[in-house]
Every structure is written in C-alpha cells, then in structure tokens.
Amino acid sequence: MFFSIIIPLYNRPQEIDELLATLAIQTYPQFEVLVIEDGSSLRAKDIVEGYADKLDIRYYYKENAGQGFARNYGFERAKGDYFVIFDSDCLIPHDYLEIVKDYLYDHDLDAYGGPDAAHESFTPLQKAISYGMTSVFTTGGIRGNKKHAGQFHPRSFNMGVSREVWEKVGGFKITRLGEDIEYSIRIHQSGFKIGLIPGAKVFHKRRTSLIQFYRQIHFFGRARINIYKHFPAELKLVHFFPAVFTLGIMLVLVLNIFYPPLAYISNVFLLVYFMLIFFHSLILNHSLKVAFLSIISSFIQLTAYGLGFIQDFLKRIVLKQQ
Structure with missing residues (x-):
C-alpha cells in the first residue's frame, strides 16, 4: 500500500518543519508527501525542499482558496492508493503509517479518522486546550477517544480516504465551515465504509493562545x-x-x-x-x-x-x- 500524505499550509513555516521531521522517521516507508502552500505570504518552500534527501516530497504554491480546496489540489496530483490528510500543526508518531496500513488490511475501510492527543513537549496551555477538545466533560470524548455513537465523521486534521473514494465522490465541496464533516457525509451516502482507527493517533497543537482558541x-x-x-x-x-x-x-x-x-x-x-x-x-x-x-x-x-x-x-x- 502506497500513501500520499497531503498537507495544506498557510503562513506556518515553523509548523511544517516540525511535522516533516516526524514524517522523516516513519517506520513504514511507502509514502510520498505533498505540501500545498495556499497563498501564504510566509512561504515554506526552502524548508520543504530541505527534506528532499529524507522524504519523497513535492512542494506546490497556489493562490489562496482555503484548506479544503488546497487538499483537492493535492488529491489531483497524488500517486497513492490512499490519501492521508494532516493539519500542519500536528506531530505524527513514528509508527503511524505502520498502524494505519495494518488496520486497513484487516478492516478494509474506504475512509478513516484517528484521535488526537497532547505531546509531552507541548506547553501547559496547549495541553489544556487539547484537554478541552477531547475531554468527556466537554466534547463527550467522541473525538477519537472512544468509538463514535452513530455515524463516524473523520476530522481533517487526521483523516484518510482511498483513491476510489476520490474518484467516485470527488473532493471537498466547501473549503471551510465544516468541510470535513460535509465530505464525510457524502462518503457515507455513497456507500463507502468509514471507521475510526483508534491507534492512528496524532499530536495536535491546535492553538497557542486562548484568544486564537476562542476564535x-x-x-x-x-x-x-x-x-x-x-x-x-x-x-x-x-x-x-x-x-x-x-x-x-x-x-x-x-x-x-x-x-x-x-x-x-x-x-x-x-x-x-x-x-x-x-x-x-x-x-x-x-x-x-x-x-x-x-x-x-x-x-x-x-x-x-x-x-x-x-x-x-x-x-x-x-x-x-x-
């Protein structure tokens, strides 16, 4: 199984550097990385190209149209059997792709989502924000911490879809305001199988201030x-x-x-x-x-x-x- 990892990016060069460093040590090597710079003024081309000797990686720059359409831009150019979407503010455990590959072979999912957590290196505020987004006392603990009641809708910070889904359903129709849920619903309605992969965890930084978190x-x-x-x-x-x-x-x-x-x-x-x-x-x-x-x-x-x-x-x- 060959994965295409697609990462939309907007004015976050430091984040993409940290994310790519975690992808460079994946135990499963059959993947490529596509970074889609979505009209950023702070471009990360030099940082991305600095990983050319460590990763099968490609960098693209396009006019700003939002993260959903940036992912579609990556889908159109991806070579993989399976497309994996990350947000740029994520860190990926070294065995992430190994876990996903094994689970997909056993369960035959057409699309999947995974949980998020706080990394030990996160600041106290980032850990608290992660708690607020994943706790049973706030979101009910349904964002990957346990199996979802009813239909499971993967979130785009940690999401994968098969090439067949892309070819039959297409990509994102809206670029923000719930674009990942809208996409998941269309995948469900097309008869594809979606599931949670509990072990496919990412470390999600989310926001670095309470004001940004509120917004x-x-x-x-x-x-x-x-x-x-x-x-x-x-x-x-x-x-x-x-x-x-x-x-x-x-x-x-x-x-x-x-x-x-x-x-x-x-x-x-x-x-x-x-x-x-x-x-x-x-x-x-x-x-x-x-x-x-x-x-x-x-x-x-x-x-x-x-x-x-x-x-x-x-x-x-x-x-x-x-």
Missing part, C-alpha cells in the same frame, strides 16, 4: 449550522448542548446580580462541574497548572462553540439570512 471554536459552532444547511438531518440534539450551557451561564450571571438566592444551586452545580474538570485533568496530565488551565479551556470550548452556534442559528435558520 477557532466559535468558528466550529458556526460550522455546525453550515452543515445543517447542507444536510438538515445531521443536526442532532447533542449539538445544542454548548448553546444551552452558554445560555445557562448568562442566566446564572443575571441571577447573581439581581436574585442571588436563586443562583445558589446553579453556582454549586458549576463549582462541582469545574472541580471535576480540574481533578480529571490533573489525573491525566499530572500538572496543577494544566489542570487549572483546563478549566479555562473547557469553559471557552463550550461557550465559544455555543455563541457561534447561536449566532448562525438565529441568522441562518430563524432569520433565514444567507
């Missing part, structure tokens, strides 16, 4: 409504939870200002909830600092997603604006 998650909340506009049946009750949590926080703030006695039970509930997050993160990360930051990242994960969801729910569903 990213707010965008994810909006993306869920965009998916609904394409596939109405894909809006489930669970997707409303962050919005309900966010509205609840607003209500608690109002009660604390105007009716403190009525806010007592809500305050106790929130205290218990955040203490559970603190101690759960402490057990996983063995760091008081990461545990404390995990409370903040978890709060941002829920409220940023909730606000983005509410914003586009009102705008695009209630008010029916484009």
Whole structure:
C-alpha cells in the first residue's frame, strides 16, 4: 500500500518543519508527501525542499482558496492508493503509517479518522486546550477517544480516504465551515465504509493562545449550522448542548446580580462541574497548572462553540439570512 500524505499550509513555516521531521522517521516507508502552500505570504518552500534527501516530497504554491480546496489540489496530483490528510500543526508518531496500513488490511475501510492527543513537549496551555477538545466533560470524548455513537465523521486534521473514494465522490465541496464533516457525509451516502482507527493517533497543537482558541471554536459552532444547511438531518440534539450551557451561564450571571438566592444551586452545580474538570485533568496530565488551565479551556470550548452556534442559528435558520 502506497500513501500520499497531503498537507495544506498557510503562513506556518515553523509548523511544517516540525511535522516533516516526524514524517522523516516513519517506520513504514511507502509514502510520498505533498505540501500545498495556499497563498501564504510566509512561504515554506526552502524548508520543504530541505527534506528532499529524507522524504519523497513535492512542494506546490497556489493562490489562496482555503484548506479544503488546497487538499483537492493535492488529491489531483497524488500517486497513492490512499490519501492521508494532516493539519500542519500536528506531530505524527513514528509508527503511524505502520498502524494505519495494518488496520486497513484487516478492516478494509474506504475512509478513516484517528484521535488526537497532547505531546509531552507541548506547553501547559496547549495541553489544556487539547484537554478541552477531547475531554468527556466537554466534547463527550467522541473525538477519537472512544468509538463514535452513530455515524463516524473523520476530522481533517487526521483523516484518510482511498483513491476510489476520490474518484467516485470527488473532493471537498466547501473549503471551510465544516468541510470535513460535509465530505464525510457524502462518503457515507455513497456507500463507502468509514471507521475510526483508534491507534492512528496524532499530536495536535491546535492553538497557542486562548484568544486564537476562542476564535477557532466559535468558528466550529458556526460550522455546525453550515452543515445543517447542507444536510438538515445531521443536526442532532447533542449539538445544542454548548448553546444551552452558554445560555445557562448568562442566566446564572443575571441571577447573581439581581436574585442571588436563586443562583445558589446553579453556582454549586458549576463549582462541582469545574472541580471535576480540574481533578480529571490533573489525573491525566499530572500538572496543577494544566489542570487549572483546563478549566479555562473547557469553559471557552463550550461557550465559544455555543455563541457561534447561536449566532448562525438565529441568522441562518430563524432569520433565514444567507
């Protein structure tokens, strides 16, 4: 099995250097790497070409059109039997391709996704953000930490599709706002088999500041409504939870200002909830600092997603604006 690894890149030369260094030590050598520079002003051509003696690698520069279409650009030029997509802010374990190859031979998947985690070299904030995105107390632990209930939708930071999927389904139709989920749904609808490969883990840096993290998650909340506009049946009750949590926080703030006695039970509930997050993160990360930051990242994960969801729910569903 020959893999084509496709990496869209936008103004992140340091990240691609770190990612390529992890690909250069893969135990399974049958792969090529295509780096698609999507209109960056900070170009990484010299960095990518510096790996020419370590990897079967090609660099392309194109006008900016977004990450989904950059991946399509790579699909069109890939030689592999299987296309693997990574985000540039990932680090790949040395046996990743070996694990994927063995699993695909045993399970015959047409497309797959894998989990993400925090690497030991990550900063405390990056570890806390990773916790906020993967914890059972925030996202329900469904982002690769356990088998997905219902249809599994791979996420594009760690995703693979067979050449047959590309030839029959095509690539990404939208470039952002939930493009990976939209693509996964079309793959499902075309009758292809998609699954989670639990061992195909990547170390995902995500964002390096809480402000960047807030903006990213707010965008994810909006993306869920965009998916609904394409596939109405894909809006489930669970997707409303962050919005309900966010509205609840607003209500608690109002009660604390105007009716403190009525806010007592809500305050106790929130205290218990955040203490559970603190101690759960402490057990996983063995760091008081990461545990404390995990409370903040978890709060941002829920409220940023909730606000983005509410914003586009009102705008695009209630008010029916484009």
